[in-house]
Amino acid sequence: MADTTSETLDYATNGSNASGFLVRPPGDGPFPAVVVIQEWWGLNDNVKDIAGRFANEGFVAFAPDLYHGEVTSEPDEAQKLMMQTDMPRASQE
Numbered sequence: 740m741a742d743t744t745s746e747t748l749d750y751a752t753n754g755s756n757a758s759g760f761l762v763r764p765p766g767d768g769p770f771p772a773v774v775v776i777q778e779w780w781g782l783n784d785n786v787k788d789i790a791g792r793f794a795n796e797g798f799v800a801f802a803p804d805l806y807h808g809e810v811t812s813e814p815d816e817a818q819k820l821m822m823q824t825d826m827p828r829a830s831q832e
Contacts, residue, residue, distance in 0.1 A: 743794040744762070748801075757804070757807075759804050760802045760804070762801075764799070768799075772799040773793050773799070775790045775801065779821045783812075789802075
């Protein structure tokens with residue numbers, strides 16, 4: 740993510756706390772923005788890399804952490820995490 744700025748962002752939403760990964764392109768903007776939704780593995784390095792590639796193309800990219808810090812590479816665990824996700828809440832985060 741050359742020349743981009745990235746950070747884990749914590750924010751309040753609908754009475755609770757949430758977090759995600761934010762990447763900005765270099766410069767002052769304004770920039771178009773895109774939301775990068777994680778795969779069922781969680782907010783892993785691949786999703787962060789995808790957000791970074793968008794930033795390298797001039798977009799502000801935000802990837803919300805829908806599993807609240809949980810990441811896995813095991814299919815059974817990924818399925819459990821996905822099934823435990825409160826989708827209405829996640830859509831508001």
